[in-house]
Amino acid sequence: MSKAVQGQTGGLLEQFFKLQENKTTVRTEIVAGITTFMTMVYIIFVNPSTLAAAGMNWNGVFIATVLASVVGTLLMAFLANYPFALAPGMGLNAFFAYVIASQVGWQIALGLVFLEGILFIVLSATSFRAALVNSIPLSLKAAISAGIGLFIALIGFKNAGIIVPYEVTLVSLGDLTAPGPLTAIFGLFVAGILYALKVKGALLWSILGATLFGMLPGIGVTGAFEGFVAWPALGDFAEVAFQLDIAGALSFSLIGIVLSLLIVDLFDTAGTLVGVATRAGYLDKNGNLPRANQALMADSIATTTGALFGTSTTTTYIESAAGVSAGGRTGLTGVVVAALFFLSLFFMPLVGMVPAAATAPALIVVGILMMGSVAKIDWEDITQSFPAFLCIVGMPFTFSIADGIAFGFISYAILNNIVSKDGKRPSWIVNIVALVFVLFFVFL
Numbered sequence: 001m002s003k004a005v006q007g008q009t010g011g012l013l014e015q016f017f018k019l020q021e022n023k024t025t026v027r028t029e030i031v032a033g034i035t036t037f038m039t040m041v042y043i044i045f046v047n048p049s050t051l052a053a054a055g056m057n058w059n060g061v062f063i064a065t066v067l068a069s070v071v072g073t074l075l076m077a078f079l080a081n082y083p084f085a086l087a088p089g090m091g092l093n094a095f096f097a098y099v100i101a102s103q104v105g106w107q108i109a110l111g112l113v114f115l116e117g118i119l120f121i122v123l124s125a126t127s128f129r130a131a132l133v134n135s136i137p138l139s140l141k142a143a144i145s146a147g148i149g150l151f152i153a154l155i156g157f158k159n160a161g162i163i164v165p166y167e168v169t170l171v172s173l174g175d176l177t178a179p180g181p182l183t184a185i186f187g188l189f190v191a192g193i194l195y196a197l198k199v200k201g202a203l204l205w206s207i208l209g210a211t212l213f214g215m216l217p218g219i220g221v222t223g224a225f226e227g228f229v230a231w232p233a234l235g236d237f238a239e240v241a242f243q244l245d246i247a248g249a250l251s252f253s254l255i256g257i258v259l260s261l262l263i264v265d266l267f268d269t270a271g272t273l274v275g276v277a278t279r280a281g282y283l284d285k286n287g288n289l290p291r292a293n294q295a296l297m298a299d300s301i302a303t304t305t306g307a308l309f310g311t312s313t314t315t316t317y318i319e320s321a322a323g324v325s326a327g328g329r330t331g332l333t334g335v336v337v338a339a340l341f342f343l344s345l346f347f348m349p350l351v352g353m354v355p356a357a358a359t360a361p362a363l364i365v366v367g368i369l370m371m372g373s374v375a376k377i378d379w380e381d382i383t384q385s386f387p388a389f390l391c392i393v394g395m396p397f398t399f400s401i402a403d404g405i406a407f408g409f410i411s412y413a414i415l416n417n418i419v420s421k422d423g424k425r426p427s428w429i430v431n432i433v434a435l436v437f438v439l440f441f442v443f444l
Helices: 003-017 026-040 043-052 058-080 092-104 106-125 128-135 138-160 179-196 202-213 252-280 292-309 320-325 331-344 356-376 382-398 401-419 428-443
Strands: 086-088 163-166 170-173 314-316
Touching (some): 043 092, 058 292, 086 292, 092 252, 106 128, 106 292, 138 179, 138 252, 138 320, 252 320, 252 401, 382 401
Antiparallel strands (some): 163 170
């Protein structure tokens, strides 16, 4: 490529994504995109396996997952210019497969996800969702970021096998001499050393290094090499694409399920946006997220599109924090993520080689970085620290971002309506959300 063409391309990218204004470069955005992709690519294998439990075609859902991720991430990149990646959400997919689809079948379940997305588009168009995100008190915004940090670190430790389920104490230390934990520990210290040396792309190099470590004799956690390219199974995709049953989903008896999807998705997304945005330094002096409407609209459209393709709720991913920690600041990061997801359609054997133990250290390191937001909480003011703490610990202890946020909102509303400092009461939005969460816990 000639220098003239390179300059023209760089100028177009600068003009659209405002790289200099966001203090980033094309190289940094590319590294950040690769990092985010590597930390969340597991979803293209995990999601099909989860939805297969509902009777859906594995290969078809694989393609649907990739396409939903591509479309959602590009929407976020071009509508909001944020480095947030989207894909079918973990937790939401289990709720879809094991609860909703088991009751009404996967076709109607997809119809319910589609209706949820339409409702979110309406709410986003009316600015309600943006008002909700911006109404979150500053102490809770800091707590949400820290809580997500603990949550994704927990996922990292779990994926690595460093912690394992244990009936008596819920969790326990795994066998650190086993191949998986050894690979993750190696990658974790590689990431820590590279971060200390301020090496660009530290998380990406740690993932690649751990993947190579996993190939060593006696370790063997890295997948076997089975070639580079495999053609997508389009016939299988036709079995899930556009198979949603919207008419069946319109049944009055299913309102409770739609509300459950709405509430969980709404606060998972809100929590992720606030948490990652806090880490990236996007919040303005009032603690509000600029272009929140555009970001939430992208998320809403992605959910609807994903249902059409044949997958459960598509949402903003907390693993986006890995790319942000690698320096990603604009939608160009998302374009890179989307491009890699699309290529994974054809390079599935190669992508499948990267083991969960190799990406786990990136999640743990991001958790470390996101914990820094606790310094923004006024720990001397119990009306702020009490709900912030419940929010932080609620996420990993319940394995749910939405539940952790619920703990924070409910406790914040109770304390600050009764003994609010300087007579400042919570906003009406905070009070309504707290009430909705109470009703959700009681009736749904």
